[in-house]
Amino acid sequence: MRMLLIHSDYLEYEVKDKALKNPEPISDEQRKGRLDEVLAVFMSVEKVDESNPDEVVEKAVKEIKDVASQVKAEKIFVYPFAHLSSELAKPDVALKILQKIEEKLKEEGFEVKRAPFGYYKAFKLSCKGHPLAELSRTIVPSGEAVS
Numbered sequence: 213m214r215m216l217l218i219h220s221d222y223l224e225y226e227v228k229d230k231a232l233k234n235p236e237p238i239s240d241e242q243r244k245g246r247l248d249e250v251l252a253v254f255m256s257v258e259k260v261d262e263s264n265p266d267e268v269v270e271k272a273v274k275e276i277k278d279v280a281s282q283v284k285a286e287k288i289f290v291y292p293f294a295h296l297s298s299e300l301a302k303p304d305v306a307l308k309i310l311q312k313i314e315e316k317l318k319e320e321g322f323e324v325k326r327a328p329f330g331y332y333k334a335f336k337l338s339c340k341g342h343p344l345a346e347l348s349r350t351i352v353p354s355g356e357a358v359s
């Protein structure tokens with residue numbers, strides 16, 4: 213999994229068109245979303261993650277918690293983003309992993325939103341620009357090589 217973490221004044225998105233034949237079903241309310249004072253986490257789930265999804269979820273949550281504590285962010289935006297890797301996991305596996313990450317972050321007490329999966333989306337982002345505002349992380353299951 214590849215993650216781009218941007219500490220932001222806000223992130224807002226608006227769903228445009230389907231980017232998959234069968235995107236995640238969403239309510240009208242989910243067609244737009246915004247969080248202020250947020251750690252935005254753009255995530256590409258990778259093929260290598262399919263070998264141990266639960267471990268990747270645990271590792272991703274740990275990394276996100278670590279960065280959130282360093283930048284003192286209490287809100288997280290989980291943003292499916294297919295542009296950080298050329299070896300993407302299958303959509304059904306990717307969605308499950310992202311849903312589990314969202315769930316675990318909520319259990320940890322964060323306010324969490326997740327952008328809808330399988331769509332083209334317009335978004336606006338205001339990066340805070342401090343030294344820790346733009347970070348990336350690569351996560352793989354144990355025993356797998358980072359490509």
Ligand SMILES: C[C@@H](O)[C@H](N)C(=O)N[C@H]1[C@@H](O)[C@H](n2cnc3c(N)ncnc32)O[C@@H]1CO
Nearest residue numbers: 231256257292293294300301306329330333
């Ligand atoms: C397109 C662009 O504007 C938008 N931002 C977009 O990326 N949409 C992606 C993700 O929501 C999701 N998706 C599919 N596979 C994956 C994967 N392996 N990891 C993460 N997301 C995935 O399916 C869409 C098409 O790839």
